[in-house]
Amino acid sequence: MINVGDKLPSVSFQLLTSDGASNPTTDDLFAGKKVVLFAVPGAFTPTCSESHLPGFVVNADKIKAKGVDSIICLSVNDSFVMNAWGKNSNAEDIIMLADGGAAFTKAIGLEMDTGDFGGVRSQRYAMIVEDGVVKQLNVEKPKQFEASTAEAILQQL
Template identity: 45%
Template sequence: MTAEDRCELGKAPGPNARKAGDRVPDVTFRLRRGPEWIETSTEKIFGGRTVVVFSLPGAFTPTCSSMHLPRYEELAPQFERLGVDEIVCVAVNDPFVMEEWGRNESADKVHLLPDGNAAFTRGMGMLVDKSDLNFGARSWRYSMLVRDGVIDKLFVEPDKPGDPFEVSDADTMLRWLDPKAPRPDEIAMLSREGCEFCARVKSAFAEAGVAYTDISLPPLQRARALRAITGAQTTPQVFVNGKLVGDSEATLKWLASRGQPGA
């Protein structure tokens, strides 16, 4: 952090932060794509397009990795159906860190944008002092909808101690775009390798286009884990939105009740 930054920056965005109706800062970004350097600009990203942006303190940090980025990645199809051309994540990190974070998080729908020199974040008025965490100058957490380079809606986290995460999340942005937009079911399946009934459910999910998380149980702990979690001893066991649906037969019936093909 420069001496100038230390004099100017506070713990939260100041009164000069950009707001709805302002244009985004005009800057150039350098990114890594494998062995190559690539340059892009705010004009290329935002010009003539509708873009959702969310910014966070840093790659690999707990809230950013466990909730902020994954949920935008998960809801990307819903944003696309509402006319959003791209989802961009901005962080004051270097290109190598952002590239590796994207690989680590399997992020292929969200465009990770390294703002290593903090030019964009400073221009937004969102650069803050996090030297108490040994971070130096980083971005405040916020999200915004940008249409053709102009900020249409801005959600800025409140000025509270710690790392507030209340309004810049993907669900808040999605609700603002369309209060009636359907949310995808949260589905997890306890399975085991070589289970033909598990394979049948996976095939049905794939044919229906249903996203799910597969949790393959290790052999030595499988029986105890199944009994403790579901009260059953066979796989698969499927959960939807926190509730146990049951085995393969129950899951296929659940799919059929939703009018899904393959059930």
């Protein structure tokens, strides 16, 4: 598993916005920036849709006021699902990033197999990243939602 002080692995993601589809790399998203990245097991799932993403939507201005350049929500879903979920959740200040094949999630060692529910998914976590290096990492225990909340990240910024 990735640790505080580690550099993020170099991978490509999928991103769909009103400007169209793109495949930003880790460097595109993190180089020279302070970023809050939080990951969820699945778009449109209960805790993710009712608590995790909304917490970051509501607190986006406060987080960015702490010097954060961007907030990224990552899930092992496709870019169309992530884009639709972002629109449905009023997440215009959050980059809804797809890790469709779980390349990033596997590279940082935070994948989990949900079996018939959805296969390989991301564990729930949040991290603060500066210039591609992990400065803070909050990984949730199974079926928990405390360490990776927007409020927890705000306290650590």
